[in-house]
Amino acid sequence: MPVTAAAAEPAGDLTPYGGVEADSAWRDEVRRLAGERDAVLLAHNYQLPEIQDIADHTGDSLALSRIAAESDASTIVFCGVHFMAETAKILSPHKTVLIPDARAGCSLADSIDAAQLRAWKAEHPGAVVVSYVNTTAEVKAETDICCTSSNAVDVVASIPADREVLFLPDQFLGAHVKRETGRDNLHVWAGECHVHAGINGPELAARAAADPDADLFVHPECGCATSALYLAGEGVVPADQVKILSTGDMVTEARSTRARTVLVATEVGMLHQLRRAAPEVDFRAVNDRASCRYMKMITPAALLRSLREGADEVHVDPAVAERARGAVRRMIEIGKPGSGE
Structure with a gap:
């Protein structure tokens, strides 16, 4: 396995834009400015609840990028982290793409760059x-x-076994x-999301032991995903209560679960959408400190600034975008990519 920098908390001055309350006046102003800019507002599932609630569409990053590409709007305001806005630009090269705070990065995306990949x-x-x-x-x-995360298994399975x-x-x-x-010739890069990596196995086991009837919704980026399957394999938790799910699939599963309590192992912003999807279910975070500082940089003030000033516009070199677009389109043809990450 190649050596790469360990994921870490974001560094530097990442003080979010503040001083704006998400009240009715703010909501009215946001909707008015969105109309003036011919903008569609997209919010990732990990965003602040008030950002999710004002958005035209909320979901995972790929589903939102596909919505953006199909929208008649000329401007996309992507409330998420930078790689998500880039993906929207890749799929919608002739549209204006704004991210309310360009400093909103991603420790997982930063764990490998193009030069490292070329060397590998x-x-x-x-x-x-x-x-x-x-x-x-x-x-x-x-x-x-x-x-x-929804179609990763299908994508790899589609590749000839001898490659x-x-x-x-x-x-x-x-x-x-x-x-x-079960593939032996699959090599894995040593990257991780610092938030998901921090949701660990002992923590999950302790929460499951305290509530043995609860379903477990576990994102495959989590450090505890293997532990969840171990608990199921050992009979500590019934296998049918353990669900390894993308964020989009969590919402789908929430609508059909018969559990009264669900323990959720992913970024805590996901709880807002799950509670909206199934208000009768008690959704609880496995780790209530699993909050992405990057995601929370898209504040009410940042969104208002973006719509007023046209900030921050996202650009992708056309040649890079063309090559990247091919990889994304091939993904869309396999499995179920609508439930992105």
């Missing part, structure tokens, strides 16, 4: 490169096919794919 490819000539959608445009441009596969950047999703496919 040189060590494995002929290998097929599969990149999680949580990557930069430059990395996507070096990729054969992208994947989401080596380089899977990046998330080591926990990669371990899940390797486990599901």
Whole structure:
């Protein structure tokens, strides 16, 4: 496994824009400005509740990018992190794409860059490169096919068995794919999301023991995903109560679960959408400190600034975007990419 920098908390001055209350006057102003800019407002599932509630569409990053591409709006305001806005620009090159705060990055996307990927490819000539959608445009441009957490297994299974596969950047999703496919020639990059990596196995086991009737919704980026399957395999938790799910699939599963309580292992912003989908169910975070500082940078003040000033516009080099677009389109043809990450 290649050596890469360990995921860490965001550094530097990342003080969010503040001083604006999400009241009725703010909502009216946001909607008025969105109309003037011919803008569609998109919010990722991990955003602040008030940002999710004002958006035209809320969901995972790929589903939102596809909505953006199909929208008649000339401007896309993407309330998420930077790679998500880039993906929207890749799929909608002729539209204006704004992110309310361009400093909103991603520790997982930052765990590999294009130069590192080119070096890794040189060590494995002929290998097929599969990149999680949580990557930069430059990395996507070096990729054969992208994947989401929903279709990662299907994407890898579609590759001839005798071809080596380089899977990046998330080591926990990669371990899940390797486990599901049984593939020995799949190499996994040592990247991680610092928030999901912090949701650990002992924490999950303790919460499950305290509420043995609860379903477990576990994102495959989590450090506890393997532990969840171990608990099921050992009979500590009934296997049918353990669900390894993308954020989009969590919402779908929430609408059909018969559990009265669900323990959720992902970023805490997800609880807002789950509670909206199934208000009768008690959704609880496995780790209530699992909050992404980057995601929470898209504040009411940041959104208002973006609509007033046209900030911050996202640009992707056309040649990079064209190469990246091919990898994203190949992903869309396989499995169920609508439930992105």
